Amino acid sequence: MTIRQALTQVEQVKPNAVPDEVLVQWLNEVDQTIFKELVKTHEYGTELVFGGYDRTDESGADSVVLLAPEPYSQLYVYYLCAQIDMQNQEFDLYQNNAALYNKAYSDYASYYNRKIMPASEAKFNAWGVR
Numbered sequence: 304m305t306i307r308q309a310l311t312q313v314e315q316v317k318p319n320a321v322p323d324e325v326l327v328q329w330l331n332e333v334d335q336t337i338f339k340e341l342v343k344t345h346e347y348g349t350e351l352v353f354g355g356y357d358r359t360d361e362s363g364a365d366s367v368v369l370l371a372p373e374p375y376s377q378l379y380v381y382y383l384c385a386q387i388d389m390q391n392q393e394f395d396l397y398q399n400n401a402a403l404y405n406k407a408y409s410d411y412a413s414y415y416n417r418k419i420m421p422a423s424e425a426k427f428n429a430w431g432v433r
Contacts, residue, residue, distance in 0.1 A: 304376035306330060306356065307364040313383045321387055327364070329386050330379055331356045334370045341412060342370070346420040371411050378407035 310326055313319070335355060342348035356367060371378055385400035 304369050304371075304373070304379060305365055306367050306369065309369065309376075309379045309383065310364065312380045313387070316380065317384050317387055319387045319391075321390060323364075326383055327356055329383055330369065333379060333382050337370045337411075341415045344422055345415070346422055348419075348422060375407060375411035375414065378404055378411060381407055 338353040381404035388397035
């Protein structure tokens with residue numbers, strides 16, 4: 304799923320007035336989490352660097368592919384919908400979308416853990432990954 308596809312899907316299921324720059328920043332938050340919690344702690348990920356997405360650069364929205372592949376990419380739509388609901392103070396809807404996001408993220412993390420070996424040098428401390 305590209306950034307543009309995620310934004311289009313969200314606009315179709317939850318029309319909103321949130322600027323695209325903010326939506327891209329939220330997508331960036333999700334992929335930063337995936338990168339830190341999954342990619343960096345597994346084989347081949349320790350040497351990779353993820354610089355995030357430029358929320359002001361519209362030109363890359365059609366070509367930049369988000370980290371979670373199909374069929375797990377729906378987690379981006381759930382996350383954006385949850386954040387929109389939070390901004391609109393629609394807390395019941397937020398809880399529903401947040402639960403959907405958490406389930407989708409958990410499913411993706413389980414898949415990732417099954418398919419890719421953990422890195423032997425992953426460092427953990429009381430606050431998570433270093």
